[in-house]
Structure formats: structure tokens, C-alpha cells
Amino acid sequence: MAEKFTDFSKFYAFYLTEHSNKTCRQLHFLGSSLVLLCVATFMITGQAGYLLAAPVCGYGFAWLGHFVFEKNHPASFKQPLFSFMGDWVMYWQLLSGEISFSSQEDVRKT
Numbered sequence: 796m797a798e799k800f801t802d803f804s805k806f807y808a809f810y811l812t813e814h815s816n817k818t819c820r821q822l823h824f825l826g827s828s829l830v831l832l833c834v835a836t837f838m839i840t841g842q843a844g845y846l847l848a849a850p851v852c853g854y855g856f857a858w859l860g861h862f863v864f865e866k867n868h869p870a871s872f873k874q875p876l877f878s879f880m881g882d883w884v885m886y887w888q889l890l891s892g893e894i895s896f897s898s899q900e901d902v903r904k905t
Contacts, residue, residue, distance in 0.1 A: 803877055810881040813867055817897050819860030826856025827886045
């Protein structure tokens, strides 16, 4: 990623191209789901360990997807805020069916 984006919509179009591998997207979704579970569990139990586990789950699964399956570097290294926002937009689009968990074509079209 050579370009430094100042507009989120342009960044997000780039972000989706960096998540064309279905396994990478699935790992992102799993990690983000575990983040939500960790935060909810913290809110219920008050045990801070769950908050510490949240970023490990989120970034751990996402980085595994990038380094092993997508074979690229996560955008969070260069643009952490836009990348964080992109994670949750993609999560919602996967959850709502706007992006497929398995097809690569719909990611390129979005």
C-alpha cells in the first residue's frame, strides 16, 4: 500500500481488494465475532482478561488470514484507523449478505 488515503470510501475500495481471498475474509469474520464475544463477556463478568483477549482474537485471526492465505500485509500497519473501520464495515457486509463468505467475485464488484 503505497498511497496514503484521506477518504474512507476510497480506502475501503482498496481494502476490499486486499481481502479477496475467501479464507482471509472468513478469518476476519471469526476474529471480529470473537472480539464481540470477549467484550460482551467482559460486560457480563467484569473480568478484564476478556478485554485483553479481544485484540488478540481480532488481530490474530486477521493477520493469520493476511500472512498465510492472502499473502499480503494488513492495512492496519499503515492506516490503523481506516483499517479498523473497514474491518467493521466488511463484518456488517458479510453478516448482511452484501459480501459473500465464499465467492471472490462480489468483493471485487463492491
